[in-house]
Each structure stands twice: as C-alpha cells, then as structure tokens.
C-alpha cells in the first residue's frame with residue numbers, strides 16, 4: 001500500500017440513498033446532486049460517475065473549477081449548475097459547455113448576456129433571489145434592473161431557474177425565518193411572472209428543507225449531505241423518523257476511511273506516551289502506531305479522545321495526535337499484528353465509527369469533517 005490511508009466509497013450505499021431520495025420527492029421533482037467541497041470529501045472523480053450510474057442527471061457545484069472536474073469525470077452528458085463562483089472570464093467557457101450558473105448581481109448577468117450574444121449561444125441562468133439569508137441574491141432594486149436586462153436579452157439568455165437558499169432549515173430555531181423566506185420567494189416569483197418572466201425551474205430546497213418543509217421542493221431539490229448518507233442535523237432526523245412506522249435509518253453512509261498498523265510498541269506502567277505528558281501509561285500497555293495524523297484531517301482535538309477499530313474492536317487514541325501518526329491502545333485486543341487494518345471512520349465487523357460521533361468528539365460538524373478530508377488520500381469505489 002503506497003499511501004498511509006485510503007477512503008472507500010460504497011456504490012450500493014449510494015444507490016440506496018438515491019432511491020430513498022427519489023421516492024421521497026416523487027417523479028415530478030428533479031434531484032440535483034450537490035457535489036461541492038470535493039463531493040463532501042468523497043471525491044468528485046469517484047462520486048460523480050457513480051451518481052450518474054445511479055440515475056442522477058443534474059449536478060450542482062460551487063465553482064467553475066469544480067464544474068470542469070465534474071465534466072471531465074462524467075462518462076455521459078448531464079446538467080451542471082454553478083451555484084457560486086465563476087469569474088467573468090470563464091463565462092464564455094460555461095456558455096459554450098451549456099453549464100448553467102446562478103446570477104446574483106447585475107454585473108454577471110450583463111456580462112453573461114453580452115457573452116452569449118457574441119457567441120450566438122444562449123446562456124442558461126438561475127436568478128438567485130435575496131429572501132432573508134443575506135448572502136447572495138438580488139434585492140428589490142437590482143432585481144427590477146435584472147428583469148429589464150432579462151427581457152431585453154431574451155434571445156441570448158434563458159431563465160432556466162429562479163432560486164433561493166434557506167438560512168438554516170436544519171434547525172427548528174430558524175423556523176420563522178425559513179417560512180418568511182419561502183413566502184417572500186413566492187411573492188417575488190409572482191411578480192416576475194406578471195412581468196413576463198417565467199423560469200423553467202423553481203428551486204429552493206437543500207436536504208433539510210426537503211425533509212422538514214415539503215412545500216419548498218417545487219420543481220427541483222438541491223441535495224448534498226443526504227446522498228452521502230448523513231442527516232443535516234439530529235433534529236431533521238428525529239422529525240423524519242417520528243412520522244415513520246419503521247424506525248430504521250433509511251440512509252447508508254458511503255465512506256470508510258482505513259489505514260494499517262505501521263508498528264507496535266510495548267510500554268511499561270508510568271511511561272509517558274508521545275510528545276509531552278498528556279498521557280501516562282496507567283499499566284503495561286501495547287500500543288499500535290497508525291500512520292495518520294492531523295495532516296490527513298484526523299483532528300488534533302481527537303488527542304486522548306478518538307477511537308479507531310482494529311479486529312472489530314474499539315481502540316482509544318492515546319496521547320497527542322501528531323502531524324502524520326497517532327498511537328492507539330491495543331492492549332486488550334488479542335493477536336494484533338503489524339499491517340492489521342485500522343478503520344478511522346466507518347465499519348469493521350459489527351462496530352462502526354460514525355462521522356457524527358467522531359464529529360461530536362472533535363466538535364466539528366459532519367459537513368466540515370467530511371469536506372476537510374484531504375484530496376490526496378486516494379479514494380476507491382467498492383460495492
């Protein structure tokens with residue numbers, strides 16, 4: 001094994017999740033697979049072709065570079081939508097490739113219209129509305145100008161979508177705000193229609209909104225975290241499962257992060273382990289050295305806290321997580337050998353280390369932890 005750890009991505013788990021999501025939204029709502037953040041750490045190049053094979057034909061990315069990586073890795077054509085960053089210089093490329101993109105300011109809209117005119121090819125834009133998130137999106141005044149521009153350039157700009165994003169649909173605390181955003185969206189949409197602007201698709205929902213506010217689904221949902229087998233928050237999960245007869249989690253996680261034991265070390269009672277004095281052996285111990293550390297996204301805050309799986313049993317991290325290695329206690333696991341498999345995240349035997357519990361220990365969100373898995377850990381697809 002060339003690399004000190006690797007990530008496995010499960011094809012059958014993804015199929016399961018996509019089937020669940022499709023059943024949930026029904027045949028009239030399109031499912032856009034959100035693959036920003038390197039497909040939430042799963043790897044765009046590994047994940048996107050699998051998603052396509054499981055029936056996904058629409059992808060959402062954050063930026064133009066991700067759109068390029070996506071197009072390079074997909075064996076078949078698909079719709080691609082950039083929700084965030086694209087430089088004016090890249091608009092020509094996007095329009096040529098039929099890549100769709102959000103517009104949330106006049107500059108980009110005008111630039112897109114002019115570029116499309118020059119190319120003799122329509123730009124497919126999604127008009128993002130400011131409804132209360134206060135991040136990106138057209139506000140009232142600029143929106144009126146945008147409407148004028150859209151009408152003026154109708155031959156060169158297709159209003160593929162009108163959209164917005166909710167400010168925290170995964171937490172009940174934000175209930176009022178989400179409801180008010182949804183109402184505002186519908187009101188502005190109505191005005192747009194009265195002014196002769198009718199989008200092909202209306203879309204507002206992320207995973208949490210799709211589950212907790214079904215009225216936000218409209219023509220398309222933009223689903224990230226749930227396709228990877230994670231719930232946006234414990235609240236969203238309880239809300240869903242509370243209404244079900246069957247209380248088993250319908251989602252399956254795709255990711256397994258594995259390494260191997262690099263070396264074994266016996267220490268005597270009273271010895272300090274690793275850097276400094278954060279761990280002193282309370283008895284004679286056998287330690288396994290695992291070649292993964294914070295340089296690989298295994299958080300230093302898991303020092304003396306984290307757990308890994310070896311031979312189907314839990315082994316605790318002892319001492320400080322170093323840049324490239326950490327030590328785990330294998331004293332009570334029989335017959336441990338050098339090169340034995342170590343599971344950092346995911347399943348081994350009947351045990352599993354979920355990102356949720358890993359995240360709770362390191363006070364990171366599922367989202368953050370997954371996307372911080374370095375791109376240079378190799379990813380492999382398994383069944």
Ligand SMILES: *Cc1c(COP(=O)(O)O)cnc(C)c1O
Pocket residue numbers: 034036083165205206207208222223224225226232
């Ligand atoms: C990330 C993102 C989503 C997907 O969110 P999940 O919670 O992962 O489903 C949807 N829409 C926008 C605009 C996003 O940035």
